[in-house]
Amino acid sequence: MALITPRTPAGTMELLPRRQVTFQRMLDTIRRNYERFGFIPLETPVFEVADVLLSKSGGETEKQVYFVQSTGAIEQGHKPDLAMRFDLTVPTARYVAQYERELAFPFRRYQMQRVYRGERAQKGRYREFYQCDIDVIGKDSLPVAYDAEMPAVIYSVFTELNVGPFQINFNNRKILLGMFEALGVTDPGIRILVLRQVDKLDKLSREDVLNLLTADGIALSGEQAASVLDMIGFSGSSADTLAHLDRLGLDNDLFKEGVEELRQVVAALIAFGVPETHWRINLAIARGLDYYTGTVYETFLTDHRSLGSVCSGGRYENLAGLYTKSKLPGVGISIGLTRLFYALEQAGIVKDGDSSVQALVTQFDPSLLNDYLAIGAALRQGGVNTEIYLSPDKPAKQFKYADKAGIRYAVIMGSDEKAKGEVLVKDMVAGTQEAVKLGELVGWFKGAIG
Amino acid sequence: MALITPRTPAGTMELLPRRQVTFQRMLDTIRRNYERFGFIPLETPVFEVADVLLSKSGGETEKQVYFVQSTGAIEQGHKPDLAMRFDLTVPTARYVAQYERELAFPFRRYQMQRVYRGERAQKGRYREFYQCDIDVIGKDSLPVAYDAEMPAVIYSVFTELNVGPFQINFNNRKILLGMFEALGVTDPGIRILVLRQVDKLDKLSREDVLNLLTADGIALSGEQAASVLDMIGFSGSSADTLAHLDRLGLDNDLFKEGVEELRQVVAALIAFGVPETHWRINLAIARGLDYYTGTVYETFLTDHRSLGSVCSGGRYENLAGLYTKSKLPGVGISIGLTRLFYALEQAGIVKDGDSSVQALVTQFDPSLLNDYLAIGAALRQGGVNTEIYLSPDKPAKQFKYADKAGIRYAVIMGSDEKAKGEVLVKDMVAGTQEAVKLGELVGWFKGAIG
Numbered sequence: 001m002a003l004i005t006p007r008t009p010a011g012t013m014e015l016l017p018r019r020q021v022t023f024q025r026m027l028d029t030i031r032r033n034y035e036r037f038g039f040i041p042l043e044t045p046v047f048e049v050a051d052v053l054l055s056k057s058g059g060e061t062e063k064q065v066y067f068v069q070s071t072g073a074i075e076q077g078h079k080p081d082l083a084m085r086f087d088l089t090v091p092t093a094r095y096v097a098q099y100e101r102e103l104a105f106p107f108r109r110y111q112m113q114r115v116y117r118g119e120r121a122q123k124g125r126y127r128e129f130y131q132c133d134i135d136v137i138g139k140d141s142l143p144v145a146y147d148a149e150m151p152a153v154i155y156s157v158f159t160e161l162n163v164g165p166f167q168i169n170f171n172n173r174k175i176l177l178g179m180f181e182a183l184g185v186t187d188p189g190i191r192i193l194v195l196r197q198v199d200k201l202d203k204l205s206r207e208d209v210l211n212l213l214t215a216d217g218i219a220l221s222g223e224q225a226a227s228v229l230d231m232i233g234f235s236g237s238s239a240d241t242l243a244h245l246d247r248l249g250l251d252n253d254l255f256k257e258g259v260e261e262l263r264q265v266v267a268a269l270i271a272f273g274v275p276e277t278h279w280r281i282n283l284a285i286a287r288g289l290d291y292y293t294g295t296v297y298e299t300f301l302t303d304h305r306s307l308g309s310v311c312s313g314g315r316y317e318n319l320a321g322l323y324t325k326s327k328l329p330g331v332g333i334s335i336g337l338t339r340l341f342y343a344l345e346q347a348g349i350v351k352d353g354d355s356s357v358q359a360l361v362t363q364f365d366p367s368l369l370n371d372y373l374a375i376g377a378a379l380r381q382g383g384v385n386t387e388i389y390l391s392p393d394k395p396a397k398q399f400k401y402a403d404k405a406g407i408r409y410a411v412i413m414g415s416d417e418k419a420k421g422e423v424l425v426k427d428m429v430a431g432t433q434e435a436v437k438l439g440e441l442v443g444w445f446k447g448a449i450g
Numbered sequence: 451m452a453l454i455t456p457r458t459p460a461g462t463m464e465l466l467p468r469r470q471v472t473f474q475r476m477l478d479t480i481r482r483n484y485e486r487f488g489f490i491p492l493e494t495p496v497f498e499v500a501d502v503l504l505s506k507s508g509g510e511t512e513k514q515v516y517f518v519q520s521t522g523a524i525e526q527g528h529k530p531d532l533a534m535r536f537d538l539t540v541p542t543a544r545y546v547a548q549y550e551r552e553l554a555f556p557f558r559r560y561q562m563q564r565v566y567r568g569e570r571a572q573k574g575r576y577r578e579f580y581q582c583d584i585d586v587i588g589k590d591s592l593p594v595a596y597d598a599e600m601p602a603v604i605y606s607v608f609t610e611l612n613v614g615p616f617q618i619n620f621n622n623r624k625i626l627l628g629m630f631e632a633l634g635v636t637d638p639g640i641r642i643l644v645l646r647q648v649d650k651l652d653k654l655s656r657e658d659v660l661n662l663l664t665a666d667g668i669a670l671s672g673e674q675a676a677s678v679l680d681m682i683g684f685s686g687s688s689a690d691t692l693a694h695l696d697r698l699g700l701d702n703d704l705f706k707e708g709v710e711e712l713r714q715v716v717a718a719l720i721a722f723g724v725p726e727t728h729w730r731i732n733l734a735i736a737r738g739l740d741y742y743t744g745t746v747y748e749t750f751l752t753d754h755r756s757l758g759s760v761c762s763g764g765r766y767e768n769l770a771g772l773y774t775k776s777k778l779p780g781v782g783i784s785i786g787l788t789r790l791f792y793a794l795e796q797a798g799i800v801k802d803g804d805s806s807v808q809a810l811v812t813q814f815d816p817s818l819l820n821d822y823l824a825i826g827a828a829l830r831q832g833g834v835n836t837e838i839y840l841s842p843d844k845p846a847k848q849f850k851y852a853d854k855a856g857i858r859y860a861v862i863m864g865s866d867e868k869a870k871g872e873v874l875v876k877d878m879v880a881g882t883q884e885a886v887k888l889g890e891l892v893g894w895f896k897g898a899i900g
Contacts, residue, residue, distance in 0.1 A: 003772065036834075041470050045462035373723075385488060386486070
């Protein structure tokens with residue numbers, strides 16, 4: 001029989017073991033922090049009833065949704081009635097609406113699952129990727145203090161992920177909307193274009209950006225353009241930025257509301273103990289102009305700004321209006337871990353991990369197999385992830401295995417060591433080895449692996 | 451706009467928060483034990499190239515596979531070329547063949563992911579369910595000692611899952627095959643029917659089972675039927691069972707090989723330290739008659755035998771013959787956690803968990819918000835999963851929330867407590883409360899939650 005070439009569909013996620021361990025540790029770190037901050041786990045099915053998932057008219061094609069059909073349904077010529085989730089927000093909205101009466105509000109959930117997009121196959125396009133989301137969802141109302149909790153979580157997660165310096169940027173969309181209202185810029189499309197140009201203040205001079213804002217296509221007046229740059233081009237400490245906003249003194253209710261919310265977020269963020277080295281108000285960020293209604297967040301790795309935002313989110317007015325009449329305001333953030341992982345690998349920031357196996361008990365002398373089994377059992381009992389090498393191969397082959405698998409410590413015992421009641425522990429990375437008494441072996445590992 | 455009824459497709463997995471926490475803890479326990487025994491994580495994509503996944507001819511319809519297609523592909527009238535995994539074995543076989551040169555052998559992986567079957571919607575049928583698998587895969591050969599490791603893992607997992615008494619049953623299929631050869635029972639269909647009837651020895655008398663074996667449809671001779679019952683109807687300690695097999699003295703190589711392997715597994719299992727109270731040789735179990743070739747396992751909950759086997763597996767000759775010429779023998783087990791979870795819930799063995807949130811810092815006096823944020827930060831820093839209630843609701847509403855959410859401990863501080871440098875910790879379950887000094891709060895929680 002001809003062999004079938006083993007392969008995976010383009011754009012899906014699969015890793016070799018040591019990369020998988022690294023990825024798994026990142027997932028674990030994120031989850032641990034989410035739980036630490038009092039979020040509870042949620043998992044939803046990978047596919048949903050198509051009509052429920054795709055209730056927003058016209059979004060299907062754009063989202064490149066994957067449809068699902070069983071063999072039987074295809075044979076009967078049915079149209080697919082199941083579709084795979086393309087994000088975690090819609091399933092969460094559906095979940096909250098469905099179980100509204102059973103849930104305690106504020107409902108704080110974390111969800112870390114893969115999502116699916118029927119993208120064309122090309123480099124950097126993922127058809128399957130992890131999202132790691134948290135949201136706090138209130139019933140009827142949700143105080144703005146919750147908006148300050150999100151940067152506290154981001155700070156904690158990214159500090160523990162240990163991926164170098166980062167900065168959380170946040171803003172309040174009411175400030176932008178109020179400003180546009182006050183300046184008479186009413187067209188939503190123009191507003192988006194304006195924000196996109198202002199974002200270039202990093203790279204271009206003020207004059208160049210002014211020219212872009214007054215050119216065809218946007219066509220702000222010179223006065224409007226200058227006002228926009230004066231207002232949202234400002235950069236400084238949070239206290240300076242709030243003072244700047246007060247000085248502007250725009251006579252617009254939305255603007256004032258936004259400034260007041262921003263002030264509360266800053267105050268709470270300081271009380272949460274998040275150092276200002278790691279966050280700033282950035283009046284230029286907007287996160288798209290329809291879903292979010294208040295605070296918005298982006299997070300940048302200082303040394304890898306080109307990766308774009310690695311953790312984003314914001315405040316929204318009403319999560320589940322398609323499914324329930326209840327008003328469910330919320331605030332949340334999302335980490336696109338697959339994209340982040342590949343980018344961090346490429347940048348050399350994350351590397352293949354050691355194996356999750358911490359000790360390899362080798363088989364030096366097959367007649368001592370029962371001793372090796374007992375040593376392995378004791379290590380496992382002591383909380384050390386332990387593999388016992390059960391094939392009577394030559395020691396060199398066993399060490400080569402440990403090396404390839406990324407297992408750092410090999411435990412060796414021949415009859416000499418047995419007579420002395422000890423083993424040798426070989427450090428495969430350092431290339432050293434030391435004798436350890438059997439009764440002290442678990443303690444030795446506790447010290448070595450922390 | 452009309453509301454859309456929020457709902458999930460029949461047979462998919464979704465849980466309310468406190469059930470989700472319980473489920474998550476079971477997943478974590480299984481994973482911790484798998485890692486403790488030196489298995490490394492693997493995740494594969496939820497869908498595979500259809501031709502790769504469905505390479506075994508004719509299996510598609512039977513397996514009720516789900517096919518996947520993007521919006522674009524449907525519009526162009528393409529046939530689906532992607533299919534969702536229906537188990538974890540085929541993706542693992544594909545993975546090992548695909549990355550053979552990069553992997554270290556024996557390759558020991560655990561995989562805990564959802565699998566999909568296009569079942570008809572009916573009670574007890576799952577279209578989406580978790581499997582939690584481990585396998586050890588050798589290159590060319592794999593010593594039988596690895597077969598003894600599996601019951602050691604099962605013992606460890608089910609002890610920690612804490613779901614009451616259980617017993618691991620194992621056998622060696624070579625013994626059954628050798629016996630059938632020796633007795634001249636050659637038809638594979640008849641062999642299956644015979645084993646199914648022998649299984650009834652629990653409930654029926656020996657005579658009744660003899661009658662079943664000699665009746666139309668199976669039609670063994672009286673002598674054959676009696677021999678089968680004599681051989682595999684035996685029940686006793688492992689030593690007694692091995693002695694019984696020796697006494698039979700069947701002149702069949704396969705039989706002898708099976709007995710020898712069984713003897714080795716028993717010896718290693720004792721050396722692994724698995725108490726014989728939790729395992730036994732059961733000569734009647736077979737696990738289907740084609741995939742497995744040697745040791746086979748089933749696990750039963752002693753007080754809930756009707757659930758059937760809750761953890762099964764076995765030894766196979768060659769994992770990935772469809773994808774590679776390399777011979778890859780292995781041994782593995784699988785826990786169908788979704789089915790197990792629902793069954794354990796129904797039997798009252800697992801219950802809704804406490805929330806994963808361990809402390810709720812309540813807001814007794816809004817003017818002390820910054821104190822609450824600082825207390826929350828300190829608890830989180832100390833490793834306590836902590837939610838801070840940020841809405842200035844009445845205390846009764848906050849306690850009601852803690853109660854509904856299943857959060858056991860509420861932390862309360864008014865100005866009196868603040869003046870004394872302490873908080874009150876209210877135990878929502880016991881209904882008691884005690885004063886704890888601020889500096890001792892983390893320690894108090896460490897003691898309370900272990």
